Amino acid sequence: xxxxQMTVNGSLWTGQVEDGETLLETLRTRLGLTGTKRGCEVGExxxxxxxxxxxxxxxxxxxxxxxxxxxITTIEGLSVDGKLSPLQQAFIDAGAVQCGFCTPGMIxxxxxxxxxxxxxxxxxxxxxxSGNMCRCATYEQVTEAVQRAAxxxxxxxxx
Amino acid sequence: MYSVxxxxxxxxxxxxxxxxxxxxxxxPLAGGTDVLxxxxxxxxxxxxxxxxxxxxxxxxxxCREDGVVEIGALTTFTQLAASETVAQRAPMLRTAAxxxxxxxIQNRATIGGNVCNGATSADSAPGLFALDAVLVLQSAAGERxxxxxxxxxxxxxxxxxxxxxxLHIELPAAAPRHGDCYLKFSTRKAMDLALIGCAAACExxxxxxxxxxxxALGVAAPTPIRASEAEAFLTGRKPGLEDLEEAGRLALxxxxxxxxWRASKEYREQLIRTLAKRAFxxxxxxxxxxx
Numbered sequence: 001x002x003x004x005q006m007t008v009n010g011s012l013w014t015g016q017v018e019d020g021e022t023l024l025e026t027l028r029t030r031l032g033l034t035g036t037k038r039g040c041e042v043g044e045x046x047x048x049x050x051x052x053x054x055x056x057x058x059x060x061x062x063x064x065x066x067x068x069x070x071x072i073t074t075i076e077g078l079s080v081d082g083k084l085s086p087l088q089q090a091f092i093d094a095g096a097v098q099c100g101f102c103t104p105g106m107i108x109x110x111x112x113x114x115x116x117x118x119x120x121x122x123x124x125x126x127x128x129x130s131g132n133m134c135r136c137a138t139y140e141q142v143t144e145a146v147q148r149a150a151x152x153x154x155x156x157x158x159x
Numbered sequence: 160m161y162s163v164x165x166x167x168x169x170x171x172x173x174x175x176x177x178x179x180x181x182x183x184x185x186x187p188l189a190g191g192t193d194v195l196x197x198x199x200x201x202x203x204x205x206x207x208x209x210x211x212x213x214x215x216x217x218x219x220x221x222c223r224e225d226g227v228v229e230i231g232a233l234t235t236f237t238q239l240a241a242s243e244t245v246a247q248r249a250p251m252l253r254t255a256a257x258x259x260x261x262x263x264i265q266n267r268a269t270i271g272g273n274v275c276n277g278a279t280s281a282d283s284a285p286g287l288f289a290l291d292a293v294l295v296l297q298s299a300a301g302e303r304x305x306x307x308x309x310x311x312x313x314x315x316x317x318x319x320x321x322x323x324x325x326l327h328i329e330l331p332a333a334a335p336r337h338g339d340c341y342l343k344f345s346t347r348k349a350m351d352l353a354l355i356g357c358a359a360a361c362e363x364x365x366x367x368x369x370x371x372x373x374x375a376l377g378v379a380a381p382t383p384i385r386a387s388e389a390e391a392f393l394t395g396r397k398p399g400l401e402d403l404e405e406a407g408r409l410a411l412x413x414x415x416x417x418x419x420w421r422a423s424k425e426y427r428e429q430l431i432r433t434l435a436k437r438a439f440x441x442x443x444x445x446x447x448x449x450x
Binding site: 002018019020021022025041042043044046049055056057058061062063065066109127128130131132133 | 160161162163164165166168188190191192195196199200208210212237260261262263264266267348349350
């Protein structure tokens with residue numbers, strides 16, 4: 001067991017984790033943040049993607065102990081005061097969700113992309129989301145959602 | 160939950176090497192994108208892990224005064240792809256980094272882990288083979304330097320002593336006129352392994368002829384390999400299209416691909432001929448050569 005302290009969606013969390021425990025398990029079982037999905041568990045599907053210090057990471061391949069001192073963002077951390085982020089809203093508006101299982105991971109990868117590149121091309125979006133699989137094949141709508149979000153955010157920044 | 164007997168996180172290189180000396184059964188953990196996947200498949204159980212996360216000696220990319228580029232073993236593929244130093248010395252390593260896995264994997268996977276895991280499909284391996292990269296390993300007993308072309312001993316096996324850590328990878332200085340190319344052939348663009356990976360490096364002498372030809376292949380044999388016959392044929396030439404065809408045929412002589420569910424032996428043989436030809440052509444042209 002290791003005692004770790006990490007910031008999760010802006011709040012400090014201190015607790016004990018097992019040596020073999022993944023960050024995915026810690027988030028889901030110890031913190032109750034079940035928005036992060038358990039998919040393939042071998043880093044191939046991207047459903048468990050979270051941001052660690054802003055960087056998209058598959059939390060199934062990340063030992064919780066190593067999160068000590070890090071800042072974690074999960075899908076629960078994107079909304080503000082119960083209001084969806086422009087990116088989350090764009091996913092709804094573009095119909096970029098079918099079964100929804102891949103959506104949290106998709107949105108976090110897209111969120112990180114928009115942070116570093118507020119005006120991504122379609123190709124850039126596809127590359128940034130290439131580690132997130134969607135078995136319902138909503139890729140076109142997802143790409144559109146990210147483009148819409150970029151426009152909405154740009155318009156908001158402009159005002 | 161992974162089956163871990165202990166997770167040790169050294170704060171200094173000295174601590175890490177001392178721990179390895181005491182516990183040679185330790186599995187060093189870099190990005191975890193290979194080791195943890197093997198543990199998930201229960202190929203490894205009750206594993207003693209040592210995280211390399213806190214060791215600054217294993218990070219960073221720098222170009223020394225003698226032109227040698229040092230790449231820290233813990234350099235992630237994202238860092239490799241973003242490095243100007245790498246882009247100048249060996250742009251094909253950037254290509255390879257962006258062809259490996261997907262963004263999340265590139266953010267965690269390290270070049271040192273990619274090499275030490277010993278997979279013939281490792282995307283960084285053909286480029287490092289073609290560049291005659293040298294691995295610098297360290298144990299409590301001292302430092303050891305090994306050409307990467309002598310490091311692999313079989314599928315998933317490398318000649319890293321259990322008490323050693325890979326510190327960094329050295330790329331020798333390049334001639335003024337040099338070029339390279341990495342071609343990965345896979346069914347998907349992301350999150351897939353190469354059916355064949357092929358790297359070529361070329362240097363051109365003052366007489367305009369090829370002074371160094373290197374062609375390296377992944378998944379063409381149980382370990383990454385160099386295509387020595389093709390290289391010998393190309394060296395000293397000002398190659399034309401027919402010479403490239405011949406080099407492709409010769410590359411096949413060094414290879415021993417097998418059939419797997421990803422591709423048949425025959426399909427891989429076709430890929431080896433074609434990719435060797437294309438990769439060397441691109442490397443030659445990027446070095447300033449004209450067909």
